[in-house]
Amino acid sequence: MKVYPTLREIQADLLTGKQTVSGMVEQYLSHIDSTNDLNIYVEVYADEARQKAAELDQKINTAPDSLGKLFGMVTSIKDVICQEGHGVTAASKILEGFTSLYSATAVERMLAEDVIIIGRTNCDQFAMGSTNENSVYGPTLNAADPEKVPGGSSGGAAVSVQADTCLTALGSDTGGSVRQPAAFCGVLGFKPTYGRISRYGLLAYASSFDQIGILGRNIEDIACLLEVMAGEDKMDSTSSRRAVDNYEDFLKNNFNKKVKIAYFDTAVEHKSIDADIRQQTLNFIDQLKADGHTVEAVDFAYLDYIIPAYYVLTTAEASSNLSRYDGIRYGYRHPDAKSLQETYEKSRTEGFSKEVKRRIMLGTFVLSAGYYDAYYAKAQKVRRLIQDKTLEILDEYDFILMPTSPSPAFDLGEKTSDPVEMYLADIYTVQANMAGIPAINIPLGTHQNGMPVGIQLMAKHFKEADLLAYANYVLKNII
Numbered sequence: 362m363k364v365y366p367t368l369r370e371i372q373a374d375l376l377t378g379k380q381t382v383s384g385m386v387e388q389y390l391s392h393i394d395s396t397n398d399l400n401i402y403v404e405v406y407a408d409e410a411r412q413k414a415a416e417l418d419q420k421i422n423t424a425p426d427s428l429g430k431l432f433g434m435v436t437s438i439k440d441v442i443c444q445e446g447h448g449v450t451a452a453s454k455i456l457e458g459f460t461s462l463y464s465a466t467a468v469e470r471m472l473a474e475d476v477i478i479i480g481r482t483n484c485d486q487f488a489m490g491s492t493n494e495n496s497v498y499g500p501t502l503n504a505a506d507p508e509k510v511p512g513g514s515s516g517g518a519a520v521s522v523q524a525d526t527c528l529t530a531l532g533s534d535t536g537g538s539v540r541q542p543a544a545f546c547g548v549l550g551f552k553p554t555y556g557r558i559s560r561y562g563l564l565a566y567a568s569s570f571d572q573i574g575i576l577g578r579n580i581e582d583i584a585c586l587l588e589v590m591a592g593e594d595k596m597d598s599t600s601s602r603r604a605v606d607n608y609e610d611f612l613k614n615n616f617n618k619k620v621k622i623a624y625f626d627t628a629v630e631h632k633s634i635d636a637d638i639r640q641q642t643l644n645f646i647d648q649l650k651a652d653g654h655t656v657e658a659v660d661f662a663y664l665d666y667i668i669p670a671y672y673v674l675t676t677a678e679a680s681s682n683l684s685r686y687d688g689i690r691y692g693y694r695h696p697d698a699k700s701l702q703e704t705y706e707k708s709r710t711e712g713f714s715k716e717v718k719r720r721i722m723l724g725t726f727v728l729s730a731g732y733y734d735a736y737y738a739k740a741q742k743v744r745r746l747i748q749d750k751t752l753e754i755l756d757e758y759d760f761i762l763m764p765t766s767p768s769p770a771f772d773l774g775e776k777t778s779d780p781v782e783m784y785l786a787d788i789y790t791v792q793a794n795m796a797g798i799p800a801i802n803i804p805l806g807t808h809q810n811g812m813p814v815g816i817q818l819m820a821k822h823f824k825e826a827d828l829l830a831y832a833n834y835v836l837k838n839i840i
Contacts, residue, residue, distance in 0.1 A: 364525055368582050371433040375421055382414040382433060389435050389479055389526055396524045399502045401517050403440045404448060405480040413477050429475030437521040437530045440481045441488055443562040444468050451487045451564050452496035455712030456692040465562020467573050467590040474589050479527050482517030486714045488533050488566045490514050491786040494777060495716045505812055509770040512542030519546040522576050529577040529586060535566050536671055537790020539574030540802040544765035544815025547804045551575045551583050554822050555797035556601040559594035565682040567675035570794045580833040584608035603823055611826040616834040619653045620759040625661040633785055634767045637809050642764050645805060645816055648839050659754055663747050668784055671791045673727050673740035680724030748796040755821040763789045765815035769808040799825045801832050
């Protein structure tokens, strides 16, 4: 199968008859079949994709002017994003057999532009995890080495792009769940500003952190998807009313100006960072300087407070959000429950994984009357300090640079027995979610163990156009 690097090249071949949408879909489905052992997909929409492909081929031949902006793009969606008439389970038993009655706004906007959704991908249950091992469907494996984790919670989405089963993928990012697996799998992973893409139809983990994100192989496709999905949505009061930029136009100027970039000594020299990743990060900083950009170390005293504050706040929101899954209204209901109380207890006990129950319990604890001020209220204050300091830095600098992950992809099962060690895998990605700013993982190279390594750039609120344009410049001129 020809691996197309961009949607633009796909569309050029489709319009000139060198390729058909049907032929391309069959090739993607063949790739899905040949990578079944990686456990990427929860469900493949083969018949639906073939039907949509046939309709698009007909439209190309008879009414090409009516084609949507995304015609020829085959994408996957994470199993936390709703599509009308399709299952969505958040990789959990508690939603076993559930079919969505509506589509997420992001999905509706993509479909209106002729995207083909080829299936829904595996993930950590309710987006809680950093390895994609916490799923009722079993773990997804890294295509670069099936003995390694793909990262999480959007691990299935990352591998779907990595293994060439689709051109792009939608994931969700609560504390790095798009960027960290992108780094582990050697693909691009982008999280926009909070509110830039509507959260309507995204199953909630932590509502003030969650954001739909995009995984792909090139910046142009990410910019195109963002432009389609972004914008105000009356179904989501947290969606921004800010006008949507023409992100693709920003890429055309090749970002030919020199920028100021900040990085944190405390991050690059942190005790948890792998030595090779530290060195590759420093080498990349030297490359940026050699290209004429200003790259300076700045003080950030809150790095070690980010993870504790993040997990206090997200588990508190999760304990509230997940209370709706009770075995009464939809999803799994325990068959042997004899009373309402038993229905709640047994359905939730069997329906949720150990990690989800751990976070619900922790969240309930920090919200309880005796501990609210000591934990939840204090964590909110820490979040504000982190956001204020981050924005203060971005007032002086164009971007903040950090490693995406402190380590490359590790072995399956290596960290499942130590949840705290697992949580520290998010140490460099959580800041963007705490501050609500956009961030992107850029593939940097290969670790000495052969696995991909990523670098991360963050920008000020709603500076997606600048962030994507500069990331594109970096990929074409520096890395």
